[in-house]
Amino acid sequence: MPFAPADRLSSPQNPRIKQLLRLQQKSAERRALGLTLVEGLRELTIAVEAGVAVVAVYSCPELAGQEGLQALQGLFSSNAAGPEWFEVTRPVFEKVAYREGSDGILAVLRTPARTLADLRLPANPLVIVLEAVEKPGNLGAVLRTADAAPVDAVLIGDPRTDLFNPNVIRASIGCVFTVPTVAAPVAEILAFLREKGIRSYAAALAPEARTYTECDFRRPTALVMGTEADGLTPQMREACDETIIVPMRGRIDSLNVSVATAVLTFEAVRQRQ
Numbered sequence: 001m002p003f004a005p006a007d008r009l010s011s012p013q014n015p016r017i018k019q020l021l022r023l024q025q026k027s028a029e030r031r032a033l034g035l036t037l038v039e040g041l042r043e044l045t046i047a048v049e050a051g052v053a054v055v056a057v058y059s060c061p062e063l064a065g066q067e068g069l070q071a072l073q074g075l076f077s078s079n080a081a082g083p084e085w086f087e088v089t090r091p092v093f094e095k096v097a098y099r100e101g102s103d104g105i106l107a108v109l110r111t112p113a114r115t116l117a118d119l120r121l122p123a124n125p126l127v128i129v130l131e132a133v134e135k136p137g138n139l140g141a142v143l144r145t146a147d148a149a150p151v152d153a154v155l156i157g158d159p160r161t162d163l164f165n166p167n168v169i170r171a172s173i174g175c176v177f178t179v180p181t182v183a184a185p186v187a188e189i190l191a192f193l194r195e196k197g198i199r200s201y202a203a204a205l206a207p208e209a210r211t212y213t214e215c216d217f218r219r220p221t222a223l224v225m226g227t228e229a230d231g232l233t234p235q236m237r238e239a240c241d242e243t244i245i246v247p248m249r250g251r252i253d254s255l256n257v258s259v260a261t262a263v264l265t266f267e268a269v270r271q272r273q
Contacts, residue, residue, distance in 0.1 A: 005086055005087040006084055006085060007086050008088070008089070009058075009092060023166075024096065024166055030111065030165075034110060034113075035055065035109065035111060036164040036166060036169070037098075037108060037169075038106070038107050038109055038166070038174070039099055039102060039106045039170065041068055041072060041103055041105045043173060044072075044075070044105060044107050044174075045075060046173075046175075046177055047107075047109055047177045048075055050177040050178055052109050052112055052177055053109065054076075054083040054109055055083055055109065056083050056085070056107065057072065057083050057085045057105070059072060059085070059088065059104055060089070060104035062090045062104065063103060063104025064105055068105060093106070098167070099170055112177070114182045115182060116155075116182055116188060118180075118182070120180075121152050121153060121196065122152060124218075124219065125152040125220050125221070126149070126152055126217070126221050127151060127153045127155060127193075127198060127221065127222040128142060128145075128146055128151050128155070128223050128265065129154075129193075129200070129222050130142060130154065130159075131157045131158065131186060131227070132157065132160055132227050133156055133159055133161060133257075135228075136170075136171055138228070138256070138258045139161060139168050140168050140169075140176070141258035141262075142225075142257070143168075143179055144175050145261055146175065146181075147175040149268075151265060153179070153182065155189045156183040157183075157189045157236075158186050159183045164176065186235075186236060196220065199219055199221055199222065199241045199242070200239070200242070201221065201222065201223055201242050201243075201264075202243045203225050203226070203232070203244055203264060204231055204232050204243050204245070205231065206243045206245070209244055210242065211247055212245065213267060216271070217272070221268055223261065223264045224236065225264075228256065228257050231254075246260055246263050
C-alpha cells in the first residue's frame with residue numbers, strides 16, 4: 001500500500017496539534033517524550049538519511065504543492081512501516097509552523113540518544129568543543145561548519161540550550177543529524193579528550209595565547225570555544241593544553257563564536273590536507 005495521508009486535521013484543538021505546539025515550545029516536553037520537531041523537506045530528508053526514526057509527518061498541500069507531496073511520499077515509499085501521515089489545513093499548519101516561508105512539511109522525530117561512549121573517532125580526530133552554548137542560532141551555525149569541514153564530532157559541555165531544539169535543527173539545516181554530536185558535563189568531556197590523547201586548544205583572550213596560525217593542528221585536536229557573552233570559564237581554560245587567539249586588527253576584540261569556530265576549523269582542515 002503506498003504511503004499516503006491517513007486523515008486531515010482542521011481544528012487547532014485537535015490533541016495532535018496541541019502536542020505539536022508543546023513540542024515546539026517546551027524543552028521539558030521534548031525531553032519527557034524523547035521527541036522533537038523538524039520542519040522542511042530538506043531537513044527531514046537529511047534526518048531520514050541519517051537513520052533518525054520518524055514518528056509522524058504533517059503536510060499542508062497548499063504550501064507543499066504536488067512536487068513537495070510527491071517528494072515526501074518518495075521519502076518513505078520503501079518503508080513498509082512508515083510514519084503516520086496527516087494532512088493539515090493551512091490555518092492550522094501556520095499555527096504550528098515555526099519558520100517563515102514554510103514548505104508545508106513538518107515531522108515528529110525520535111530524539112537521537114548519543115553519549116561519549118557511542119563516538120567512534122578515527123586515529124587522528126578533529127573535534128569541536130563548545131562550552132555552555134546557549135543560542136540555538138550559534139549552535140546551528142557551528143554544526144553547519146562541522147558538516148562542511150568536516151569534523152569528526154561536536155561535543156557540547158554543560159549546554160544551556162536543548163541540542164535538538166527545533167530552532168537548532170533549523171539553524172543547522174539538519175546538520176545536527178549528520179555530525180556526531182554529544183552533550184555531556186564538561187568534566188566528562190575533558191576526561192574523554194585526555195583518554196583519547198586529543199590535544200585541546202582553548203580559544204580565549206589571554207596574554208599567553210598564541211596566534212592560531214602558529215599552532216600545529218595536524219595531530220588529534222579539539223578546538224574549544226566558549227560563549228559570546230562570557231567566553232570560556234577559567235576552569236575550562238586551565239584544563240586545556242594551550243590557549244589560542246584569532247588576532248583582531250580593528251576596533252572590536254572578538255568574533256561571533258560561530259565565525260571564530262569556522263576560522264579555526266578550516267585552518268585545521270587546511271593543515272591536514
